[in-house]
Amino acid sequence: MNGEQQAVIIVLAVAATLLTRAIPFIIFPEGKERPQTVLYLGRVLPAAVFGFLVVFCLKDTDFTAGAYGVPEMLSAAVTAAVHVLLRNMMVSIASGSLLYIVLVNFVTG
Amino acid sequence: MSETERDNSLPSGRSQEKASQGGNAGRSALAAFPVTLPVMAGYLFLGISYGIYCHSLGLSWFYPIVIAACVYAGSAEFVLANFLMGGFHPLSVFIMIFVINARHLFYGLSMLEKFAGLGWKRLYLIFGMTDETFSINYAIEPPRGADRGWFMFFITLYNHFYWVAGAGLGWVIGDMLTGQIKGVSFVMTALFVVIFMEQWLKDANHIPACLGIALTVICVLLFGRENFVIPSMAAICLLLLVLRPVLRNTGKKAGGSKRAEERR
Known part of the structure; x- marks a missing residue:
């Protein structure tokens, strides 16, 4: 893997992690029922x-x-x-x- | 949730916070520090393990530091470092990191109210919501005189710093160690065995844990070491959903869970 590909992989990892932490705040504003x-x-x-x-x-x-x-x-x-x-x-x-x-x-x- | 907490998340609490922000930041910074001491020990240790691990893979010093600072999700970082040394599989990496960190979805669900009305601090609190930081921010009330938003902000910031410092330190230690010693990378296996056992001791029903192991072993045998990640993840999610009628009442052990939670 070259440097650019490694950078892509790291950015994807950051995005995936951030998504798991942010999704609830995006799709379940306060009080909304959770499935x-x-x-x-x-x-x-x-x-x-x-x-x-x-x-x-x-x-x-x-x-x-x-x-x-x-x-x-x-x-x-x-x-x-x-x-x-x-x-x-x-x-x-x-x-x-x-x-x-x-x-x-x-x-x- | 107590009355006072709820007050804070209402608009009236917001304006109150604004008025007293300056003075409370310093007090909150001081009050947050002792709360993070157990995490300091744990994060320095794991961070150092991570730095040593990265070094053992042959990654240069800025990898553990940049990854620790930007990804900031312990177990996923070990997996990521492992992937950086292999072929270019962006989809596998994305799915795997997402599923490993999927537990954070449920931390977020628990923090919806607590993070409400905190402005820009909320963004950093969401970014820095690791297992340990979540546990503290969820469980510990700020002392009198400290601002709730700043208190959680500094807890998150200190923990973040311990983790990055540990990773950098670990790389340096690895630089002094390796060359002479084989097998240092086993720290990652040991870490996941410990996390697995911790969950095992908390759960009353072990079917999900056994499924995770069995399905992954089957997928390694069927698809090979290079291509088992996505099939395993899919099989695990699918079978858990199929078994929902059986596992619906699966929960944590009644007695032990609280104590185990506190120990972490």
Whole structure:
């Protein structure tokens, strides 16, 4: 991708983000009824999108060769477990990432 | 919503605000700072992670700073940086960033009244409405003597600054680290695992979360690593709508949700 294409991508990302934040103020002036479908998606969509994002992050993992995806799966599982136990975002991210870095640098190489 | 809040959003509150704007801005700026301290810790940490991540992808220093300042949406920025290193897929990027950030639609719905009548500040408040900034602006009332509009404005501004500063700092740290270390980019995976688990612990029904994972895995297998984004998003939205009769009463856990909300 060249510099101009990157600029286009960044501008699109800004526009998409801004839209999600501004749309309610544009289409629902105060007091206007909000459709049930919108409210329903608001409840169920986040969990599904976060699931999508986890898979998106792991999409380049090679399960057929090398370390067979073990460092990725193990580190993700540890991140999740630490988070369930301590419920501290920073500790969870740091422990999972450090484990992964140790695994790919010193163990599976 | 309390009576006093409602008063503020009426035209009479507007003229009152105008009259006392000058003096209240400084007081509001001071009052807003302590409220943002937990966010400072979180944003510096995540911002630094983001800067390190950008560096690990080979992006130069101005990318994390410009993206942090202009996009200002944590998780979407990681995805965006990832996309910048791949092929030119503008539609995929737009749809994906929109869907990742779609939760902001619901923050906006909750802030319709609170942002009413704030003039130009409203534009910045809408632009800067991240998860954390929304939570604070939604939940915390300005102390006596502070102006509601300025109070929210400064909360948003401080948080914005922490995020951009963290991203810049992270790139510098990444510059000192990488070359010697592999796997630093796993911070993005860890971030999304944490966000996923946080949502999981809040939800009473896990069908949407499982659907998100299952449908995306299926789409990666069917369409390949380059082309699964749009099919996954479409499949997720479609199936959630189809399953509406089953999932209609899906909500947050009765007890745990409030506390979880506060912790963030």
